[in-house]
Amino acid sequence: MTSPILKVKNVTKRFGGLVALNNVSFEIHEGEIVGLIGPNGAGKTTMFNVITGYYKPESGKIYFEGKDITGKPPYHIAKMGIGRTFQIVKPLPGLTVLENVVISSFLHHEGLEEAMKRALRILKFTGLYDKRFMKAGSLNVAEKKRLELSRALALEPKLLLLDEVAAGLTPTEVDEVLSLLREINKSGCTLLIVEHVMRVVMGISERIIVLHHGEKIAEGPPRKVANDPKVIEAYLGARFEL
Amino acid sequence: MSLKISEIIDLIRRQLYGTRGIIISLISLTLLILPIIFWRLDLPFPANTLLLCLLYSILAMAWNILAGYTGQISFGHAIFFGVGAYTTMILMLYYGVTPWIGMFIGGIIAALTGLALGFPLFRLRSHWFTLATIAASEIFKLVFISWKWVGGAAGLQPPIVPSELALYYLQYAGPYIYIYIALGILGIEIIALYLIINSKTGFYLQAIREDEYAAMSMGINPFKYKMIAMLVSAFFTGIGGGLYTVRYRFIDPFAVFDLITISVYIAVAGILGGIYTFIGPIVGAFIFMPITEYVRAQIVVRFPRYYGLHVFVLGIILAIITLSMPEGVVGWLEKKGLIKRELTLFNPSKLKEDEII
Numbered sequence: 001m002t003s004p005i006l007k008v009k010n011v012t013k014r015f016g017g018l019v020a021l022n023n024v025s026f027e028i029h030e031g032e033i034v035g036l037i038g039p040n041g042a043g044k045t046t047m048f049n050v051i052t053g054y055y056k057p058e059s060g061k062i063y064f065e066g067k068d069i070t071g072k073p074p075y076h077i078a079k080m081g082i083g084r085t086f087q088i089v090k091p092l093p094g095l096t097v098l099e100n101v102v103i104s105s106f107l108h109h110e111g112l113e114e115a116m117k118r119a120l121r122i123l124k125f126t127g128l129y130d131k132r133f134m135k136a137g138s139l140n141v142a143e144k145k146r147l148e149l150s151r152a153l154a155l156e157p158k159l160l161l162l163d164e165v166a167a168g169l170t171p172t173e174v175d176e177v178l179s180l181l182r183e184i185n186k187s188g189c190t191l192l193i194v195e196h197v198m199r200v201v202m203g204i205s206e207r208i209i210v211l212h213h214g215e216k217i218a219e220g221p222p223r224k225v226a227n228d229p230k231v232i233e234a235y236l237g238a239r240f241e242l
Numbered sequence: 243m244s245l246k247i248s249e250i251i252d253l254i255r256r257q258l259y260g261t262r263g264i265i266i267s268l269i270s271l272t273l274l275i276l277p278i279i280f281w282r283l284d285l286p287f288p289a290n291t292l293l294l295c296l297l298y299s300i301l302a303m304a305w306n307i308l309a310g311y312t313g314q315i316s317f318g319h320a321i322f323f324g325v326g327a328y329t330t331m332i333l334m335l336y337y338g339v340t341p342w343i344g345m346f347i348g349g350i351i352a353a354l355t356g357l358a359l360g361f362p363l364f365r366l367r368s369h370w371f372t373l374a375t376i377a378a379s380e381i382f383k384l385v386f387i388s389w390k391w392v393g394g395a396a397g398l399q400p401p402i403v404p405s406e407l408a409l410y411y412l413q414y415a416g417p418y419i420y421i422y423i424a425l426g427i428l429g430i431e432i433i434a435l436y437l438i439i440n441s442k443t444g445f446y447l448q449a450i451r452e453d454e455y456a457a458m459s460m461g462i463n464p465f466k467y468k469m470i471a472m473l474v475s476a477f478f479t480g481i482g483g484g485l486y487t488v489r490y491r492f493i494d495p496f497a498v499f500d501l502i503t504i505s506v507y508i509a510v511a512g513i514l515g516g517i518y519t520f521i522g523p524i525v526g527a528f529i530f531m532p533i534t535e536y537v538r539a540q541i542v543v544r545f546p547r548y549y550g551l552h553v554f555v556l557g558i559i560l561a562i563i564t565l566s567m568p569e570g571v572v573g574w575l576e577k578k579g580l581i582k583r584e585l586t587l588f589n590p591s592k593l594k595e596d597e598i599i
Contacts, residue, residue: 052459074458084459092452094518103449106442107461115442155461 003066005030005159005190006051006082011060013043013050013214020046021057022214028159033181033191035205035222039235042211044194045087048161052084053077064159079107083157085148087164087194093137097128100136100147104154119154126150126180142173149180159190166197178204198236202226210235277421286416287539293417293489295531296424297482301504302511302523303431304478309509310517311444312471313451314364318375320504321359321382322352322476326483327498328386331398334411334487341412345484352480356472364468376501383499397494412488420489427485428524431478438474439520447471479508507534514563516570525572533559 004027013021021043028034036044049055051062053074062070069077078084092100101122105115123129126146131139136147145165152160162181166174174197181204185191195201201208201222208225210218212234218225225231258266273292280289301323309315326348333339333347359378366374387395403411414420438444446467449457454464487493498504507530515526534556541552567574575581 054455054458073463075461075463078459078461086456086459090453090456090459092449092456094452095448099445099448103445103457103462104460106445110442112440112442151460 004028004063005065006192007061007063008047008051009061009063011047011050011057011062013046013055013057019214021050021211023060024211024214024216025060026209026216026219028190028192030158030190031185031188032207033185033193033205035201035208036192036194036211037196037201037208037235038211041213042235043214044211045163046214047211048084048163048194051077051161052082078155078157081156081158082161083152083155083159084161085145085152085163085165087167089141089144089148091136091139091144091147093135095136096133097136097139097147097150098123098132101150101154104151107155119150122150122153125183126153127176141168142170145169145177149177153184157189159192160184162191162193162195164194164196166195166200169197174200273425274422277418281416281418287535289417289421291532291535293421293424294535295528296421296428297485297489298507298511298527298531299524300424300428300431300482300485301479301508302515302527303428303435304475304482305508306512306517306523307435307438307447308468308471308475309512310519310522311439311451312447312468314468314471315368315372315509316375316475317372317501317505317509318377318379319475319479319508320499320501321375321379322356322479323483323486323504324382324386324495324498325355326352326480327487327493328392328398328483329480330484330487331400331493332392335398335400340410341484341488345481345488348484348487349477349480352483353473353477355480356476357469360469360472364465364472376505379499379501379505383495386495386499393494395495397492397497399492413491417489420485423488424485427478427481431481435474435478436520443467443470510560514560514570516572516574516576519570519572519576522570522572526570529563529571530560 006028008024008026011021011024012019024043024047036047038044046055050057053069053072053076056071060070061068064077064080064082067080069080072080092103095103098116098119101119102112102115105118105122109115109118120129120132123132126149128143128146128150131143136144139147145168149162149165152162165181166177169177178200181191181193181200193201193205205222207220208218208222209216210225210228210231212230217234218228218231220228226236276292277289280286280292301319305316305319326345329348329351330341330344333344334341339347363371363374363378386392392398400411400413403413408414412419412423446457446462447470449460449462450464450467457464483498486498511526511530512523513526514530515524516522537555537559538552541555542549545551563571569577572581
């Protein structure tokens with residue numbers, strides 16, 4: 001295996017007395033699709049916020065492509081090549097769909113025309129092209145999730161952190177998202193996904209990391225994790241058939 | 243942001259095309275001819291009002307970069323206005339520097355003041371930021387009142403110069419010459435702001451206004467871009483202050499650092515015209531200043547015993563306009579589809595399908 005693109009080492013994050021992440025370590029390798037699962041409040045979103053610089057961990061280190069990025073501001077981390085989506089979608093509501101994506105494209109394309117072309121190409125890919133002149137605030141939930149994805153893609157990230165992109169979607173929409181994610185991965189982008197929809201996370205991930213009460217309780221291929229008694233007790237509730 | 247002459251020419255060419263071009267040309271032509279008509283017919287009141295409209299257009303456009311595009315509502319722009327006015331006056335009075343250069347330096351000093359203030363002010367969000375701008379502007383007023391070197395509360399006034407020095411010291415009778423200077427400044431400002439708004443910077447500012455948290459995930463450093471907006475905004479406001487100095491030839495801290503007639507009037511012009519729109523502040527200034535001037539002139543003359551009544555009437559007129567058009571006049575026209583919002587230089591609908599895929 002190649003050297004890890006992302007290395008999380010002994011990360012601890014507390015909010016007052018609550019330990020949101022307790023000494024969590026894991027590695028992600030280039031080209032992988034890794035799922036991060038766990039019950040509500042397990043620390044998945046906190047992990048994302050620590051990796052992308054929104055939270056500073058109390059202890060521990062995060063390395064991206066071998067460089068220490070612990071405590072760096074979010075915009076710096078975005079520039080280095082980590083894109084993310086938000087669990088609670090954050091469109092720029094007063095701007096159009098196209099403008100939303102263009103703003104991300106500017107990260108690697110200084111000129112407006114280049115950024116615009118790039119954004120339109122991404123909107124074609126994610127299926128929002130027809131809505132490009134609509135205000136982002138007027139999209140429905142599924143479309144807003146796609147906009148999040150489009151915006152993250154426009155950053156041309158090497159590593160993409162997706163926080164529940166399939167939540168609240170219909171089964172057909174879930175299938176569309178799944179094939180999108182596979183294509184994104186095929187184009188060379190490493191994916192770390194937080195997801196509650198088991199069909200997505202088990203179906204697409206090569207490896208799964210399970211968090212519970214801020215601690216990593218299991219890690220491995222989907223089949224192994226799904227049969228782990230600790231995971232079943234903490235999260236799945238019953239055996240998930242693969 | 244690259245500023246090439248060819249790009250600016252291309253920008254003007256694009257804008258002067260079709261109906262929009264005809265309207266812009268007609269308005270520009272009218273503005274160029276009006277001062278001559280006012281001068282010939284000896285109508286100082288409309289000429290003075292026109293100058294005020296242009297001055298407040300310059301100020302409100304500058305304010306809107308920070309307030310409208312970046313979402314940082316300032317009620318302290320009198321700081322930059324005052325700093326620009328005082329810089330121009332002091333350079334002229336104490337060092338004999340021509341206001342042509344003095345106004346520009348005034349803009350730079352105002353911009354530097356903006357940068358210095360940005361460090362504490364941008365630690366605050368939304369209404370806290372607004373309150374802090376008011377406080378800062380009152381501090382500036384108090385400092386200038388007690389600062390003897392700049393004339394203190396008595397203010398500063400340059401001597402009348404002989405007519406052969408009129409061009410050097412920009413001393414002319416009446417408002418007529420100053421209208422052309424204001425038009426020149428406004429023209430340069432419109433082009434500069436248009437280029438900024440249609441660049442990466444302009445889009446980044448709007449992203450910060452919409453959601454600062456999300457903007458960071460898109461690689462945007464909010465503090466850096468707020469500072470850029472502040473810099474540009476303060477620069478043009480400072481130049482506006484310099485224009486005030488040469489026109490009125492008398493400044494004191496009460497006039498140029500005034501909360502109501504400077505800071506609030508600028509904001510009202512911007513909000514009235516449409517805070518999220520490009521030309522809104524100009525439209526707002528051209529609606530608000532004539533009303534203000536007319537109401538003041540008429541009511542103060544007719545009811546001299548009830549001084550302050552004009553402010554009351556002004557308030558009612560403003561309330562009616564803002565209640566019927568909360569998004570501002572230009573914003574309202576856009577919503578009704580009467581004018582098209584064409585923000586960007588680059589029109590994606592003209593892009594061919596094969597260029598996208």
